Amino acid sequence: MTSPVPDAAPAVPYKLIATDLDGTLLRHDGTISERSRAALATATAAGAAHIVVTGRAVPWTRHILDALDYRGLAVCGQGSQVYHAGEQRLLTSVTLDRRLAELALAKIEAETGPLRLAASRDGLAGEVLVGPGYRITEGPLPSVQIDDPAELWSAPINKVYLQHPTLHDDALAQAARATAGDLVGVTVSGPGIVELLPLGLTKATGLSLAARRLGAKGSETLAFGDMPNDLPMFAWAAHGVAMANAHDELKAVADEITASNEDDGIAVVLERLYGR
Numbered sequence: 001m002t003s004p005v006p007d008a009a010p011a012v013p014y015k016l017i018a019t020d021l022d023g024t025l026l027r028h029d030g031t032i033s034e035r036s037r038a039a040l041a042t043a044t045a046a047g048a049a050h051i052v053v054t055g056r057a058v059p060w061t062r063h064i065l066d067a068l069d070y071r072g073l074a075v076c077g078q079g080s081q082v083y084h085a086g087e088q089r090l091l092t093s094v095t096l097d098r099r100l101a102e103l104a105l106a107k108i109e110a111e112t113g114p115l116r117l118a119a120s121r122d123g124l125a126g127e128v129l130v131g132p133g134y135r136i137t138e139g140p141l142p143s144v145q146i147d148d149p150a151e152l153w154s155a156p157i158n159k160v161y162l163q164h165p166t167l168h169d170d171a172l173a174q175a176a177r178a179t180a181g182d183l184v185g186v187t188v189s190g191p192g193i194v195e196l197l198p199l200g201l202t203k204a205t206g207l208s209l210a211a212r213r214l215g216a217k218g219s220e221t222l223a224f225g226d227m228p229n230d231l232p233m234f235a236w237a238a239h240g241v242a243m244a245n246a247h248d249e250l251k252a253v254a255d256e257i258t259a260s261n262e263d264d265g266i267a268v269v270l271e272r273l274y275g276r
Contacts, residue, residue, distance in 0.1 A: 012047040013273040015220035016211055018075075018233060021054040021064060022190055023226035023261050024243055032068065039267035043274040049214050051075065053203050055189035055229055057120045057158055058083050058090065060128070060141050073213060077120065077158045078187065078197055078229060079206030082213075088124070092209060095122050095156045096184070096198050102153065104180035104196060105160070111179045112172065118143070118161040119152040126158070134163055135192060160196040169194055173228075188247070189229040202232035222273075224258075224266050225250060241269055 017040070019025045025032055040050050052074040054061055061076050061083070071086035080094040109115055116133040120126060128143040129152055130136050136143055146152070152160070164172045173194050176186045185197035211221065223230070223237035226246040234240030234253055242254035243265045251257055258265035 014048060014222035014238065016214065016216040016222070017043055017048050017050045017270070018053045018207055018221055018223040018237060019050065019266060020225040020227070020230055020233075021052060021056065021061070023245060024224050025052075025261070025266055026064070027262055030064075032064075033264055033267070035264045035267045037068070038276075039264075039270035039274070042276065043270050046274050048274065049216065051207070051210055051214070053079075053207050053223075053233060055187075055193075055195070055203075055227075057081065057126055057128070058124055059126055062088075073210045075203060075206035075210050077206075078189065078195065079201050079203045080158045080198065082206055082210050090124060091213075092206070093122055094158070094198055094201055094205075096159055096196065098153045098157065100183050100199075101157075101160050101196055104176075104183040105162075107179045107183075108162070108176045112164055112167060112175050116163040116165070117149060117152060119157045120159050120161070122156040122158050133165075134161065137192075158197075162194040162196065163192060187229040189227050195229075203229060204232035204236040207233055208236060222269075224269075226261065241265075 044050055054076055055078045057077040058081055061074060065074060065085045074083045074085055076083050081090055082092040084091055117131040118134045119129050129146050130143045131146055131149050162172060169188050173186050173188050185199050185201055187195050189195055218236045219238050221237040222239050223233045224241045225233060226243045228247055228249045230250055239255045241256045241258050242251045243258060244260040259268050
């Protein structure tokens, strides 16, 4: 008599779950709901890997990863950094050419007039330098106020933040792309947050590197986001889910729209796919 063949383990709907933080996994108060935590725990117990993919550089991300007891890889700084949370070390880091950035800014300001600037320094302890007039969100994220804009270029940086006194974020980004898009990448990552990046760098760049280390492909990836900087990640992943509070540009290309970050939109999808 032949022994019965055991049932094969059920296939995991997606091998990799990529989540943005602000406006996506995080609620407006910067916390992660218990429902979202439980849904991610159920998905990972089923065999999926969870990876954080955020525009925040590592120093502005580590406290969130610690709160999640997160020990895996995280893609930070719009894809410029792949960080191993368990080992607390950078695996990859891409910096912005400062001379190109200065040239790009000169071209943009010739079109828009003076801009208010900040910059994120490279490294595990890289500071965010904030120039005169730049508005930064109040909260626990560390920053250093500077009086001389020349200090922005005094050490390696990952990106430059732009603000304009009257132009809307989308209009500022459009002007920056039109005048300096051959020198730097330009993205909108949140309200009042227009960024200059190394040309060709996106969240998808860092995510593809991290996924390769995890043995996963884009065709096996479920991605969640809310802003235009998530567009490349959605293009790379098999299934892109926009939050109800997402930017219209991202909603237009999403495979699915879920509930808002305040209403556990990530959990709604994960519970459907992986169970409660």
